[in-house]
Amino acid sequence: MTARPRTTKDDVVKAAGKLFSERGFHGTSMRDLGGVLGLEGSSLYAHITGKDQLLLEVISRGAAMFQGLADEVLSSQDPPDVKLRSLIHGHVLIVVDHIDEARTFLNEARFLPEPQRTRVLELRRRYQDAYEEVIRRGMAAGLWRQHPPQLMAIFILSVLNALDRWYRPQGLRSPQDLAVDIYEFVTGGLS
Amino acid sequence: MTARPRTTKDDVVKAAGKLFSERGFHGTSMRDLGGVLGLEGSSLYAHITGKDQLLLEVISRGAAMFQGLADEVLSSQDPPDVKLRSLIHGHVLIVVDHIDEARTFLNEARFLPEPQRTRVLELRRRYQDAYEEVIRRGMAAGLWRQHPPQLMAIFILSVLNALDRWYRPQGLRSPQDLAVDIYEFVTGGLS
């Protein structure tokens, strides 16, 4: 009655994200990955061409979510403070809902072969630029005190990017509450 | 005339810190490490008993510096705001002056075998508790607005622990300036 389970490429990429984020890229073997999927390590090569490609695939998923958020917020007509609020809320939700891809994107990109490594670092830079731009406009509009926008962007992203290190789903605070707390904390620093 | 260079255990631990922090523990082989010291990989075992022990040694150096800072600040008679300022300045200086050990302590501890791994995580917890305690006392003294102290400690440490990801010695900002910027940013969030 129940459909026979069949491993798809999506299953492989998801499982790889979990292992890469927990044990690191170099701490994960193809046999480990096969093991959690109930396959031999060599069988994975029916779905992918190599371990490096698998890493790129996981990281690209993470990158796409953050870039999608930045594009959406930047193209809106909201004032800068609302935009910053949207960036923070969106970022928290991405980390909460897709923690493996987010962690791999943030922590394992350095193990990508060139030129992919450089490309991913550029994507992270573009994401940071989105924050910087919103902050700059908010200061220009008199919403926040004057500070170096680049430094403020780094500080805000420091708080957001550390989320994956301590966030636990069973925690008392909902993702929404957490986003509000972070927004208030960082705008306190901007005021 | 010049003394013959001779590799000491300290050289080995320092070089290991550099490689572990740059390439990760599992991305560094004993032969890699020997290579940067001008030795064969097998020669390293005259100085150490194993790769795991080497990781513990690097991490212990990082842990000791942070714990030393926390002990010193907590035992002082300064008011909470001065204590927080001292913690932040001390933390910045540790990261700036000993970035390899700090990064390895922060990022590679999960690869330690048990029970060392748990012990190091407890040290990190104790370090966070120091921040929490200072924040709690500052709030009780009316220096800062009431917020959950644990959450504030996490946010402040998020900014501090992200330092190793972007700090560059050739940057325009001196470590002292940076510490002031961080203090103002996070106390803005506390006010």
Added chain:
DNA sequence: CCTACCGATCGGTAGG
């Protein structure tokens, strides 16, 4: 998707 296997590399040891 498995079996059988490849050459390369891993952490580590023996003996000097």
Added chain:
DNA sequence: CCTACCGATCGGTAGG
């Protein structure tokens, strides 16, 4: 600190 080496494991391929 090196040479010579160990068994284990690595990413990956051939063939079915």
